[in-house]
Amino acid sequence: MKLQTEKKITAALWATACLSSPAAMADPQKLTVALYGGNWGEAFIKCVAEPFTKATGIAVASEVGTSTVTLAKLQQQKSSPTIDVAWMDGGISEMAHAAGVVADLDAAAIPNLKNVQDKALYSDAGHTFAVSSGFYSLGLTYNTKEIPEAPTSWKDLWKPEYAGAIALPSPANSSGVPFVFFMADVWGIDRSNLDAVYSKLGALDTALFFDSSGAATNAFQSGEAIIGAHFNVGAWDLIDKGAPIGFTIPKEGAWATDARLHLIKGAKNPKAGEQFINTALTKEAASCLAGKLYLGPAVKDVEVAEDVARKLPWGVGGSIDSLRLFDWAQINAQRSKVTDDWNRKVTAKN
Known part of the structure; x- marks a missing residue:
């Protein structure tokens, strides 16, 4: 089952790469993103990776695994990471920060950070190390x-x-x-x-x-x-x-809890990684993830269909403040x- 999932995601990522313009296709640059398997990975590709590739011409390669597996890889690769951006869950996110494998998120380089709910930004001693892409x-x-x-x-x-x-x-x-x-x-x-x-x-x-x-x-x-x-x-x-x-x-x-995005410290493509995270923090991406995964949007003022709203983690009429974190x-x-x-x-x- 795992093999089938990885093949499906790989196929989707090839489709993502094909969205590049001819000029961009000549550029060998790519971004490696750690994401989850199954419908999670499929949604992250559709809602974030494909729009990112279409806008920038940068192909996205996936590194499929659970949060704990991703953190283990990042610790092993600390001196020379192959992953540029990683989705990891709450809790594991804090461990990644403590392990020194994630970089600070710069508000100037990721302007859409300003559109995110306060509870969806994760900082320590003035350093923002993660941002939520949904609860x-x-x-x-x-x-x-x-x-x-x-x-x-x-x-x-x-x-x-x-x-x-x-x-x-x-x-x-x-x-x-x-x-x-x-x-x-x-x-x-x-x-x-x-x-x-x-x-x-x-x-x-x-x-x-x-x-x-x-x-x-x-x-x-x-x-x-x-x-x-x-x-x-x-x-x-x-x-x-x-x-x-x-x-x-x-x-x-x-x-x-939530699925969070991290820029990896020492990543080969930090600028592209920042652009990727910025794409994930648009209303369009948040609405897409809500529709496909029923993730509660971390981005402010995202509108979703009534049928989607009742399936969000906080239910109809709720909000991030309704959650038990x-x-x-x-x-x-x-x-x-x-x-x-x-x-x-x-x-x-x-």
Whole structure:
């Protein structure tokens, strides 16, 4: 499945390159962009890469992978990066900044930064290291044939009738570690001692702990999983395709984060990278991503169709202020320990 996805994205990128003018085609310059696979990558290409290539004549080459994989590559390539621009999720973004692999975003070189919501710009000590290209939420996803009525609580995952058919994120996914903290809040467990959370998660009879959004989508699509956590992006994509899937925000709520753009420190094509990020921050790109992925726009005053609005992470009438966002400094400080504990106390029991 991964091979098919990469072939599909590669084909799309060749199509992107073909949009160049004859003069631009003679220019061997290209931009390497790290992005996600599946429908995420397809949308990033359609909404950002293709308009960028059409406007500049610079071809875009993809580096497909999850946020954690991208960060690992950037750390390995720190002295001579091959990636110019990277999409990475909240949390991993802060880790990339701490690792010194991302460059500052210059407002003079990326004028569309001024069009972005304040909460969608990420700075540390006066250095802006990332900008959001849209927000998404992790809600409860379920098979409507097997579960006719929408579950109302995250605690419903522990119902015996769902044993063996539950999908949850693993720490290898950017949502996995924050999901542990979120479950602590759901059960009223002190975040300073997560043992009770591990006991509860370890007691679940799961179908899979997914490393990528695509793996979760495949599990729900095949019927391997009938209930579990999934992003509004992946769930609504299945629903739109006619799959018997429902997506709901339980009474305890859902946490949210975003897909962020970064300029890589020491990149070979920094000027082109800035132009690419600037293209991603137009109203047109934000509206396109909202329509294709149901990402909540980070750009101000973006209008979307009514059917799209209800599928955004904040729902009809909501906004970025409606989202429950995490303190990534707190989570990242415990990320390594949570991952180790998860492997010993959750994965080992399943």
